[in-house]
Amino acid sequence: MTVVIVGGGTAGWMAAVAFGRLLVPAGGRVTLVESDTIATVGVGEATIPPIRTFHAMLGIDEDAFLAATGGSYKLGIRFEGWSHPTESYVHPFGQIGTDIAGQSFAAQWLRARQAGEAEALGQYSLEARAAETGRFSKPIANGDSPLSRIGYAYHFDAARYAHFLRAQAEAHGVVRCEGMVVRVEQGPAGIAAVHLAGGTRIAGDLFIDCSGFRALLIEGALAAGWEDWSSWLPCDRAVAVPSSADAAPLPLTRAIAQPAGWRWRIPLRHRTGNGHVFSSRYMSEDEATACLLDGIEGEALADPRVIRFATGHRRRFWSGNCVALGLAAGFMEPLESTSIHLVQSGLQHLLRMLPGTGVASSVVIERYNRVMTAEFVRIRDFLVAHYHLNARPEHFWRDRAAAPIPEGLAEKLAMFRDGGRIFREPDELFNETSWLALLTGQNAVVDGHDPLCAALPIARAAHRIAQIEQVVTASLAHMPPHADALARLERG
Ligand SMILES: Cc1cc2nc3c(=O)[nH]c(=O)nc-3n(C[C@H](O)[C@H](O)[C@H](O)COP(=O)(O)OP(=O)(O)OC[C@H]3O[C@@H](n4cnc5c(N)ncnc54)[C@H](O)[C@@H]3O)c2cc1C
Known part of the structure; x- marks a missing residue:
């Protein structure tokens, strides 16, 4: 099979490394076309922990990657002034606390907090406290300590990342072709070839549209359609x-x-x-x-x-023999650093559903489009919640609080209001910890608590919660300054 990737931004080179590493050894050919005269978007520098799984899958060495990209470590995001101009909270990576007497930490903490028996949530998150105090370490081997479960991701320079990935992809046998795509030739499968200025024709079985906001193939040629979400997320x-x-x-x-x-x-x-x-x-x-x-x-x-930018996504991410990734597939503002993750996720689903000849059955294409749409929708709802739950005074923020919200989010907020219940949807990116951090950080209303928590007297629950805080405090003392980890990278 011959795969042609159009575009050499982050998405294009991520796809190139994946196909180079997995398809070339199986006899496939992979070509990436990019034009030096069209700049990449050049931003996209904050990530979330699943990127580490992606790198592991592709055999990318962490230290080499961080050295090449000016990278630093990331333990979460601090939202400053979102719920109220004077308040801030951290959405940390990793888990917070452990189950207490058969109930989730979230449920027990909510009850204790309502009773005035617990500190703010961030106090129980090792990642949140380390992030705020400038400490970092990678997870250690001891399985019992919170230090063994540290969730982390990276910040990196987007342009350097693309260069780094390019070197990896070329080492795997991907061929880079410099040139401007001026015409897309259609055929029975969808796309037959792309034509470059100067006359070169590049044919393929499967085309990956990574041409950025231009969406040359998926929209320009195949008119996949656009689902506009600017009413939910009006930043543009x-x-x-x-x-x-x-x-x-x-x-x-x-x-x-x-x-x-x-x-x-x-x-x-x-x-x-x-x-x-x-x-x-x-x-x-x-x-x-x-x-x-x-x-x-x-x-x-x-x-x-x-x-x-426009917020939304293609109605069809995959159409015929063309799959869009990155900005060509859709975009939501980088509030939770999810765009590069969506490239990774799209690639992982695509690799699981890869057709032998480039032409997939409609059932596979439909499944892929359903899965990707659901991923976009769930992330959108998480983002909209940041805007909806605010007590800021400005016109923009009052309008956000008053604007209608998606049905799925309305249900999530209603479930939370009714006793602090959080349910993660199947395959949802954001887990219970993330929703808890967001909803409590944004001061979402919650009435009552899970009645089953009452099986444990409140004083004992509070004691257990205080112990968790002590373990976090002790673990934090073992984490060196983030600056030390960065200095180690500088030394190489
Ligand atoms: C403001 C902003 C902030 C962001 N912040 C984050 C973040 O913090 N975290 C995160 O995960 N994501 C973030 N993103 C998203 C992230 O930048 C993108 O998802 C990622 O860079 C992928 O971009 P891309 O490769 O799809 O497109 P681009 O970088 O736009 O690359 C498009 C490529 O297509 C090529 N091309 C286009 N037309 C042609 C043609 N006719 N012929 C040949 N080649 C062509 C160009 O040369 C280029 O190589 C952000 C995005 C924006 C807009």
Whole structure:
């Protein structure tokens, strides 16, 4: 089988490494076409823990990857001023606490918190406390300690990541072809070939559209259709600027609420990534740029760059013999760092469903499209909750609180209100810990608690919860400064 990948951004090169590693040894051929004259989006620098599984699957060495990309470690995201201008909370990776007397930590903690017998949730999360205090270690081998379960991900330089992946892909036998796609030739299977300026024709069995927002194949040629979500998530612009590196970067992404959106701050080793995601209905590009520049710490290293985007996804991610990944497939703002994960997830599903000849049966294509749509929908609901549950005063935020929300999210909030119940949907990316951190961080209303918790007297539950905090405190003392881990990477 011949696979042709169009686009050499993060998505294109992630796909190239995966196909190079898994398909080339099986006799397949993989070509990646990209044009040096069309820049990649160049942002996309914060990730979530599943990226480590992806790297392991592809045999990517962590230290080599971090060395090549200016990478740093990440233990979660700190949401500043989201629920209320003066409040902040961390959405940590990893688990919080352990079951108590047969009930989840979440249920017991909610009851104890309502009774005034427990601290704020973050106090029981090793990752949250380490992130806030600038500590980091990788999981240790001892299976009983919270130190053995540390959940972590990375921040990295997007352009360097694409270069790094390119070297890996080429080492696996992927052929890179430089050139501008000027025409897409259709055939009975869907796409027959792409034509480059200068006349080269590149034919294939399976085409992967990684051409970014242009979506040259999946939309330009195959008109897969677009599901627009701007009514749920109305931010439609970002302005980005790099600034000088922090002396002691915290292992967390910062998401700082702004009058018409939010700013990100992503600490790398050689610089800091900054951006301001906003809604152009509430703020002009000039105002948003001024707001970004006012907020950056350190010196700006380049001119600010505005990126316009639409929120939503292709109605068909896979159509005929063409599968879209990355920005060509869809986009949701980077509030929870999920876009690169969606590339990874799309690739993993695709590899499980890979047709022998490039032409898949309709049942396979339908399944893939259903699975990817569900993933997008669940992440969308998680993002919308950040906006819906707010007590900020600005027009943008009052409108977000009042706007209708998706049915699935409405049900989740109602279940939580009724005794603090959280149910994870099948294959949902965000687990109970994530929802608990989000809902309590955003001050979601909860009435009562799980009645089964009452099987354990509140004083004993509170004692057990206090013990968990002590274990976290003791574990934290064993974690070295994040700066030490970064210095080790610098030394190589
Ligand atoms: C503001 C913003 C912030 C983001 N932050 C995060 C984040 O923190 N975490 C995260 O996970 N994700 C984030 N993302 C998403 C992430 O950047 C993308 O998912 C990821 O970079 C994949 O992009 P891509 O490869 O699909 O597209 P691009 O980077 O746009 O690459 C498109 C490629 O297609 C090529 N191309 C286009 N047209 C042609 C043509 N005619 N001929 C030949 N080649 C062509 C281009 O040359 C380029 O190589 C962010 C996105 C935005 C917009």
